[in-house]
Amino acid sequence: MTARIGVVTFPGTLDDRDTQRAVRVAGAEAVPLWHKDKDLKQVDAVVLPGGFSYGDYLRAGAISRFSPVMESVIEQAKAGMPVLGICNGFQVLTETHLLPGAMLRNNHLHFICREQTLRVENAETAWTADYTAGQEIRVPLKNIDGQYTADERTLDMLEAEGRVAFRYLEGNPNGSLRDIAGITNEAGNVVGLMPHPEHAVEPLVGTGRTDGLGFFTSILKKLVNA
């Protein structure tokens, strides 16, 4: 018995097939979910992959947040189902307020694609248990609206509660406050980050490293052992 992990496709989603592959590489079953469909097909967890859903028109994630599938995702996430938002998925999660804060255009105003070193700050979430706190990983980063921002009080709260899940090392790529690359909700089931672990799961392609595989093995172990 393995876990069923849903991967949502919005119009304009780009990394859905890559994310499905990462789920399979980790040994779980990938279940495609469609934005117009409220039915989550009894999945055990959901990934909102990267891309430019609805062309990022209006604001990244702002339109997707109102799609039928998100109604179910929000409801289930509040009930404890693990949800991971990668890049555009992270933007959608902040738009739904499942995670606090917002993303601005990168401070240098350009799209940036590079390999990025991160420190895993919280290794106790549903998606990071296979890492150790303080572990450094290197995964691709690629976005134009990746500058994480929130008010000081929220930032202090995130820090105090250990909810900064990942921090940029060796150079902040986009001006994110306090070098924040990703955060978690209080319960640790909802995690969002701008970099792309799904592009670092096989040694032959992408960065040639498998540092991102831990996201998918973490959730698989959690679900199978539950």
Next chain:
Amino acid sequence: MTLDTVKHAAETPDVKLPWAELGLKEDEYERVREILGRRPTGAELAMYSVMWSEHCSYKSSKVHLRQFGEKAPANDAMLVGIGENAGVVDVGQGYAVTFKVESHNHPSYVEPYQGAATGVGGIVRDIIAMGARPVAVVDPLRMGDAQHPDTKRVLPGVVAGIGGYGNCLGLPNIGGELVFDACYQGNPLVNAGAIGVMRHEDIHLAKASGPGNKVILYGARTGGDGIGGASILASETFDDSKPSKRPAVQVGDPFQEKLLIECTLEAFAEKLVVGIQDLGAAGLSCATSELASNGSGGMRVELDDVPLRDSTLTPEEILMSESQERMCAVVEPDKVARFLEICDKWDVIATVVGEVTDGDRLEIFWHGEKIVDVDPRTVAHDGPVYERPYARPSWQDALQADDANKLARPANADELREQVLKLVAAPNQAAKSWVTDQYDRFVQGNTVLAQPEDSGMIRINEETGLGVAIATDGNGRFAKLDPYKGAQLALAESYRNVAASGAKPLAVSDCLNFGSPEDPDVMWQFAEAIRGLADGCLELGTPVTGGNVSLYNQTGEAAIHPTPVVAVLGVIDDVARRTPMAFKEEGQLLYLLGETREEFGGSAWSQVIHGHLGGLPPEVDLARERLLGEILISASRDGMIDAAHDLSDGGLVQAVAESCLRGGRGARLVVPDGLDAFTFLFSESAGRAVVSVPRSEELRFTDMCGARGLPVTRIGVVDGDAVDVQGEFTLPLSELREAHEATLPGLFA
């Protein structure tokens, strides 16, 4: 105003039409009248004017392009050749790959962001129109002088446009080039290439067959953008005296295109499509006339049914509009409902606008009146063909006599070191990551190699590891000195780059960028370049599968360097065997493959140190290129080499510097017997590569080269954290990196 119907046109033969404003020449207009046996209607004139433009009809280039067919090497891999939206080659295991390079030069100068963005959009639609899923893009760019203020307007806009569109489509950008030269100042070259993958049985063609079948226009609504883009923008030289051409540039919406890709592929998967054509240059005029003329019957189109962005558009404007993100499919009547359902699923507007008839005419109606009644072949295929006069330019001899080998060379080791640093920091040789970091190279999760590697490589089957590689190259300086050899050198370099990555070169696409065909000097360059490329492809066994010609890259009297850009596609059975360029393993041996001669004509050294262009380009030996390619591929397959890098602009020292910086390891080099340090480092002799060989493989590797007759010279070892040329100089990697990587951010960030 009365509608200019076919009937009205027949009754009013003396009405003056604006054929000259639409870009037609007088004799061409007379020919249209002759074909129709009457004056054309306004709508017919619109169609003929765009379809007979240089950009769409290839009227000046056709007589030369025929050589690609006539001299094509016998090649079992070719599935679809020149003439379709893009060529298709067999790469084994039941997979077919389609690829093509196109230009979007003129629009990108007028409006860099949108011009470049829609260039990506157009080439990608060509790929989906063949039935393939696009898997990667590449972008060969030529810009004006890096220091010129206008280059700071054009380049950042072009890069943002390519990134903004390609990133949003989810296509990894895996290769390309960026070359600066003052000759491109008023005529930057923005070429875009794309690769797509499909199963053999999924190949689709642009033809409308089967009377009663429906013609469906789907994608974006038609607007007033890009009207006359092909005829007015791409087929004339720029001239300050005319009004702004900005409205002739199209505006792109990559989100719409992404939906178009997914819904088209879904319709293909369900076998709903008989024929398909994308709407690019010349818009509906092109799609309807090409679909109809390639099929068996005629076509009837109701122009009132075309969804519009602007309800005030006239029928002529609707026919000429180059609004982006539109496609035209021919679908059997009983499959129309399902086709429309798929479009609806993806929120793509789709409308039946006509049907295939059993006649042989293309008839277009507006408000119930017939406004077009033509034989579609006369629009799409029987355009004018020109035998433009050409002659070897009077200045060619003087240019070749201005021998670069006689330029002053560095007098001592200090000067040599200084010139190496200057070379690797020069805009053309400097690191391009400021550009390439603005492109997503990871999306789709199959990128094995991407720039700055010798070729971009994509895995196409996860189980077997089957992959394809692509490289694009072109050296306008070489082509200026000798267009025949210059074209062959571009081909040779691209071929070598693919082989250096471990892939077997299969086929070629080209983007031929030249000045005005009305100038006999330019026409000679064009004719020579095509002859060279066709001869070269025959000798290397790699057929040209398609491509694009961009003429009129000229401002006033000043034409660009003749710039044939050549893309070579290769296949690799297992991407695990690819060869990267980085020197990574301390202690591995460095070998130089091929022969080094005193060849500095058109070289990077002559440009950077002396601002010189003259003499002869390097000698071409395609049999040697082929042998070198075979050795590189065998060595990769059998694990004899861990890194390989082709030698091209900047010569050996540039290649070694790049491989060292990429791997973070230094190299100790020894100048081989019989060569001086300067020639060893800077010569640009073709047919060469540098490889890194594990000590355990040394004997096997050198024996193989010896047995096959390829000159091989041990030149050093991977070692330390500097590039050290024994007895000459030492350059710490940190100093080299600073010089190499600071240039572009310094100029454009």
